[in-house]
Amino acid sequence: MDLRDGPEEGAFRATLRAWLEANVPAGLRGFRGWSSPAAVALGRDWSKRLAEAGYAGLTWPKEYGGAGRPWRYQAVYLEELARAEAPQHLGVIGLGMAGPTIIAHGRPDQKTRYLAKILSAEEIWCQGFSEPGSGSDLASVRTRVEPVGAGFVVNGQKVWSSYAHIADRCILLGRSTTASEKHEGLTYLIVDMKSPGVEVRPLRQITGEAEFNEIFFTDVAVPKENLLGDVGGGWRVAMTTLSHERGTFGFALAGALDVAVRKLVGLARERAGTDALVRDRVAREWIDLQALRYTNYRALARLERTGVPGPEGSVAKLRWSEANQRLTKLAIEIIGREAQVADGDGAPAYWRHQQLRSRGNTIEAGTSEILRNIIAERVLGLPRSR
């Protein structure tokens, strides 16, 4: 047990920190989302620079262009990115989900065709899993994937897809036989987002921005080379995608929370330094942050030892989302009536935006209800509640 960086990690961290100080574009510091085209343009450039500096695919095997490093380097990377308030690589879906799934299930030609361009940010990926009728219950997807001729034809609707409005490719889970059991008959495809019949509609959210999208597929032809895994074997491929979502996800969350707690402390110092109730709540958030941080380190140790992400990923997501909701609400309470004002660059508009946005945290990427089910069933071994 040693909670300090080892010499190599320390050097990696120092280099990265200096690199970030020199390289994060001014327009992306204090990053708040990819909602404007200007931000996306900066983001593409930024992602290329990250890749050139060797920070894309840190844990990917070297044979696929990655750095082949142990997970702890990815953790340091995420911590330092958060510390610098710099955005991640624009291709997080490709790097964190599509890429590892292709590495695990893809044919050699698929690896050649896709992996390098994920790293370089030449191609941006999105995920087509959720549907309007199938949120938490992924196995109930109804998008049709019909084998036709030498390929497939896709019809259906996906929703809650980040990056779809700028994506080149989509990992899509659909149903190729309607008569089968829920987990069977699912097929996993790579869809070219430029294909005829693909329509993306931004989904405006509570904050007024659109971070997510609906994707409509109307008679979209997908060649058979784009099949990942077997026809009808999509569930197993999808599980790989989802397990990779959780790998070092907690570090990104704790990093974001660290920034938020630091800003909260600043706000409280400025506006409510003597309020005992505020002081108590700020201290609680600080403690929760440390708890999350060190839980991540424990998860990392286990991941490095076993190669399998533990249940701490669900724990981190669950607690981060609730912490972020509490913390942003505390901030608007400190600000008071002024937080009603939505425009401007100051603290009121910033925290109001964060507070409204935080309501999605307990819904996106696994609702809190589903995460508690997962913990109850998979960790504690309780009977299924469904």
Added chain:
Amino acid sequence: MDLRDGPEEGAFRATLRAWLEANVPAGLRGFRGWSSPAAVALGRDWSKRLAEAGYAGLTWPKEYGGAGRPWRYQAVYLEELARAEAPQHLGVIGLGMAGPTIIAHGRPDQKTRYLAKILSAEEIWCQGFSEPGSGSDLASVRTRVEPVGAGFVVNGQKVWSSYAHIADRCILLGRSTTASEKHEGLTYLIVDMKSPGVEVRPLRQITGEAEFNEIFFTDVAVPKENLLGDVGGGWRVAMTTLSHERGTFGFALAGALDVAVRKLVGLARERAGTDALVRDRVAREWIDLQALRYTNYRALARLERTGVPGPEGSVAKLRWSEANQRLTKLAIEIIGREAQVADGDGAPAYWRHQQLRSRGNTIEAGTSEILRNIIAERVLGLPRSR
């Protein structure tokens, strides 16, 4: 809408208050439970005096010896009793549950035989519903009620029965046919607690005292005159018993909470008057108390108009139990380490006892989980979760 007492209620309240000041025995002021034989002896006498003064059976019809008054008088009675920190009539199970059930379902000879002695406290009743294997799921009781000769033979075990150690009679729900559906085949009996084969064992609880009992029935013969309702029709009779449990129950709870909040305010004034966190929490408890109080008044107005208790009974029980747990915990936090001491007459031992006892509040008389189910299903019309 008028939240003041009307002239008659005002007079009733004034008379009762003066009577309580003059009549509550010194040994029962600040009453904390019937655990000692000395308290029970005082309680029998006290209950007789309540009856003689006309305060037993306030809402019972006059033909059965009651006062035939509207429900609001029962509410005033409970408020004033709580205010005086005086115990209720020792025969609450008889007055609030067995009596009304006999009035609704009993034959004339049963009414003659039982009702007057309930009022006068000559006979104390207990309830035999819960069983070790059947807590929230009442319909699953397994105590056997076998028709034998001119009566029944009872075998089985009941649990969580208050007053059983001093009771003369028990209202018992058992199963007379094993082959039937859960709600059918149940039979409701009046059992003489002095019958051979009845054994009562006090159940020691977290505080070290025994307020509840187990009752073991071994080949207990019950004459057929003691059948309430029909053989196999016990479920409907039991539902009458339970609905009466909720009538003005909320007033007793709010009354108890009122006393607790007043004591908490005193404690906070004395030991933590300047602590902003304590002040905030005390104010919360005071607000919750008012919310409960006025919810009871709304429930009372509905009960008087419709004759049927509304869902507010479940609301009051749910919130009272949680408020009492929060409040007693706040008290021991205020007291600090001294609250580890269990003996003595002072605030530490008093609040420690109250705090430990409060953990039962969310379990006894309907767990919080069951109450939330009831609200979700019966009030909001959501589908059953079972």
Added chain:
Amino acid sequence: MDFSFSPEQDQLRAQARSFLEKSYPLARLAEIATSEDGWDRASWAELARLGWTGASIPEAQGGAGLSFVEEAIVFEELGRALYAGPFFSTVALALPALACAPDLLAKVASGAFTATLASGTAVQALGAGDRWRLRGETDLVADAGSVDAFVVQARGPDGIGLYLAERHGTRPQVCVLDTVDVSRRLGRVTFADDDARLLAAPPAAAKIIAATRRRALTALALEAVGVASQALALGVEHAKSREQFGRPIGAYQAVSHKLADTYVETELARSLAYWAAWCIAEDDGQAELAAVAAKAYAAEAAVAACERAIQVHGGMGFTWDHPLHRYYKRALWIESFDRSGAAHRADIAQVLLGG
């Protein structure tokens, strides 16, 4: 002791609910919110015709001569419908001061006159007798862009008084702010020697200001109850119809118990709000405490009700197109009014614990 509404009051509620459901259904919320004014001006005459703007105005001044209990019913129902228009401003915030000018009461009752309160201590009243001018700025004034006049708390030669500044053309200058709840906008009002009329001079003004605050807190508590009720209704409806894993999601306790908690808190908030309303109608000695308790509790209950409803709705509850976010933003508006819940509880602690 009778905590129930009279048959006439029940009828008023039924009428209000059916009128609002018909004329201002959920489906119209977005359209009204994005209109330039942010409200349907034509609705005001309807509200007046139904007798709502004049509910508590004496019959001699064209009102219905009823009490705050009847107004309470209207506030709750307008909250449930998320009605956008200066009813809260005119009836809760301005009316107590307008009672000093009986000529205006008839105009309020008839729907010809709306007003709001511009409070704060940064406005000066200059002049004397019948001629007054106001100078200074007030911020975050409710419905500033919609009303015909401002009741202004201003510092005159003898202290804080209440003045009426009517709006003529571009005077006083009003800047409507970009705020979160677009159905009740806030504005900055700048007085540059604008003409005003004295409504109440210092000693009387303080009493009116205190009474106004009690009314406003209680009105918002009632509105919060309406908001929470609607959020609950939407959540329940969704939980009954949305299926996941082969069952309606309302069959899962993670959903149903959340909604049960919302029901419980909404009922408790309702009890406090009605208690406060009765205290105000009767000028009861507990009115202040009741109003503060009701506002603190009901605002938090409404916020929690909306948050739970959003969660129950899943992603859909997070979208702009669903009406829930509008209710949520109103709940947050209410919560931020006057002071925080913690500050209100500190007031109560002061009464209970001294110090």
Added chain:
Amino acid sequence: MDFSFSPEQDQLRAQARSFLEKSYPLARLAEIATSEDGWDRASWAELARLGWTGASIPEAQGGAGLSFVEEAIVFEELGRALYAGPFFSTVALALPALACAPDLLAKVASGAFTATLASGTAVQALGAGDRWRLRGETDLVADAGSVDAFVVQARGPDGIGLYLAERHGTRPQVCVLDTVDVSRRLGRVTFADDDARLLAAPPAAAKIIAATRRRALTALALEAVGVASQALALGVEHAKSREQFGRPIGAYQAVSHKLADTYVETELARSLAYWAAWCIAEDDGQAELAAVAAKAYAAEAAVAACERAIQVHGGMGFTWDHPLHRYYKRALWIESFDRSGAAHRADIAQVLLGG
């Protein structure tokens, strides 16, 4: 960066758990608690033999020369087993001061000597050089009735120092109090000119007192993690086996999500407690903050874990015969030690926000 235990440390934990489950199973808790001493004195030699009492004592003094991380493992497992005996008192509260008297360390390591801390400012140390007498009373002293000696914080001629008063017959006078957690009793210790030995004089004593507090808070955080883990295990076991309405109650989210929350909070508490333990072992600059944070969080988590487990057990969880109440009372004992969670958070706020 490696937040994992070594194979040797994992082995120590496995050994501790299996020994305690076998020798001090749940079924013996009541019997031990109602024995006159409230603990099984014979167990002490076993603990010493296993190397636990001397884990961090240098090998030269008969210990194992390990670090606080190993002691942390033992504290957690003893908490899980609700071991009744002066381990916390001797190893967490007394050991830092006993390090000033190397002759005693060997006795601690061998199991021949137990001690506790009697703190407070009401004791006076009279004398000089090698001859000291103590006069005064300390209250709520942990394990006062079980130990061989008291490390006493007493006011001497130059300020607060640390003294050792060994117990001989009835001196000093110890009155064991009737307290809620009978598995770790508290007592009042009265010194009437009892002989004592100076362990540390003023400037050094303050450092030892601060280090002792950090150790004690962290040890209790670890114990709380053990308590919470056992409460969780009992709740899960019951939820799997108890049926109501035809299904195991663990299939209802009202039960399963409560237990999931306990799991989450226990894991977070564990992370904080291990962090604090490492900081203490390494004498890290964050040790103070980490110890305070871990104790505040873990104590509340343990209390909540027990409360949820009681609720999941229904009436049975509320009975004297079920072991849960003993865990609950220990959790409350831990929570009340040193200062409240709120006071600990105030310390943290002081660091974050100044003032």
